[in-house]
Amino acid sequence: VSDVRYHVDGRLVPASEAAVDVRDRGFVYGDGAVERLRVYGGDPFEWAAHANRLSRTCETLGFERAIPPTDDLRERVAETLDANGLTDARVRVSITRGIQDRGPTPDPRVDPTVVVTASELPRGGTPGEVLWDEPATLRTVERRRAPEAVLPAAGTQADLCSVLARQEADGDEALLRDLQGTVCGGASSDVFFVRDGTLHTPTADLPIPAGITRAVVLDIADGESFPVEAGRYAVGDLRGADEVFLTDPTWEIRPVGRVDGTEKPVGPITRLCARLFDERVERVHYDRSD
């Protein structure tokens, strides 16, 4: 018997009883917003950025006024961590439009369903041991990312595209493009590559995951005065790059060892970004001396 407990609609319940109504629109239509958080030393990493994006996703879905205040949400995350004795963990917060039984048409009176789940995930900074076994393999898939005109680029529960891309990638990380063939990123990760000493990443104008880890890497690069370019790239740019890496709340910074059969070294800029990322985590979450 497991003692794991999740937070469902304001209450901590045993994992085996953590369930949502079959009429909940999160189940029926994927009609909800999601954030996947990383927790270090008991505190969510970049909470403000996650709370902000969650709020923006709910705004896109049209029910941002119905969601709990950010302090309330943070409290639910803290309670979930406490209940499970977790300090280094991954957390999933999902807010759906709740139970409404009138077809796809949203009812403006929203009683949202809030679910928080958490599981242990050791702190990174010891590459190769826990967060990932080895550099990732990227495989270009035929499945494409939807443009904004079809679906919001990120943050909703209706993320079947990532599922189908992963299925097609058959064990590798899927490299997704938009309908014009421009590289967007991985199924659950953002992509960076290095060419001639400059860090490149797909622009946020594209339908990309645009994760919080990506934003942190851009901030780190800015602080170090690395040359950075956010733009539109082809798969060939990645294949021809000097270094390639992925960012994701679980993997943090994961080097790519192979792009569609082209081998890549784990290069110095990838290593330096990973080290600077670890230092930031250490400074913000663990170093209580200051």
Add this chain to the structure above:
Amino acid sequence: VSDVRYHVDGRLVPASEAAVDVRDRGFVYGDGAVERLRVYGGDPFEWAAHANRLSRTCETLGFERAIPPTDDLRERVAETLDANGLTDARVRVSITRGIQDRGPTPDPRVDPTVVVTASELPRGGTPGEVLWDEPATLRTVERRRAPEAVLPAAGTQADLCSVLARQEADGDEALLRDLQGTVCGGASSDVFFVRDGTLHTPTADLPIPAGITRAVVLDIADGESFPVEAGRYAVGDLRGADEVFLTDPTWEIRPVGRVDGTEKPVGPITRLCARLFDERVERVHYDRSD
């Protein structure tokens, strides 16, 4: 206290207890297949076509070998109807990839979650009384349908596009186009229009709902030797049409009274199609004299 019962994972349970695990991939990613059925006189309308499409959707999702046989599914629908004393009803059957806790990557070992819900819906054929109050208003929305390269055109739980389109249409039925501007249909309905005596409907090559009711109307038209054309049309074709109607398992055949502000009469071909539809339902489901 309600006596309503739903079928969840092989068991009939009170509606208030009908729930899915928060880790179920139907909830987490919209990773499941769905059919919305119409039941007349205790029997699902066009069961074979629905079962076939459900199977094809699960094939697209890669877990068709894990789903229950069609007779088993039909039995669950029958048990749900019996438990609720329903003979004229609408039914929703959903089959998800089940509980898997490893990110978007699907695990090939699938223990699917099967949910059947049902609610009363009176038999149609008495227009204006129950299934819909008046002819529909169609409003062209900016939200677009995803092409197949992004998502399967129909049949999955990740149907947030329809939700956002309905929200944008603000009480009307949303008229959706693909990214090239070609008309696809309504948020939850297929569209037909009449011009110069010929029935037109978007081709199934487009990302359209392609509902079973649409197929029945095409079959009826074929039986009556109506001229029919399935093609690619612009919104202007609908605005300029002599008649426009929608098909959907709930509405059956619902005339459109207005397309983006252009009024439409409820014309003779719409009326005739609705009458022939009613006659087919009567013959197949209620007329036990033969």
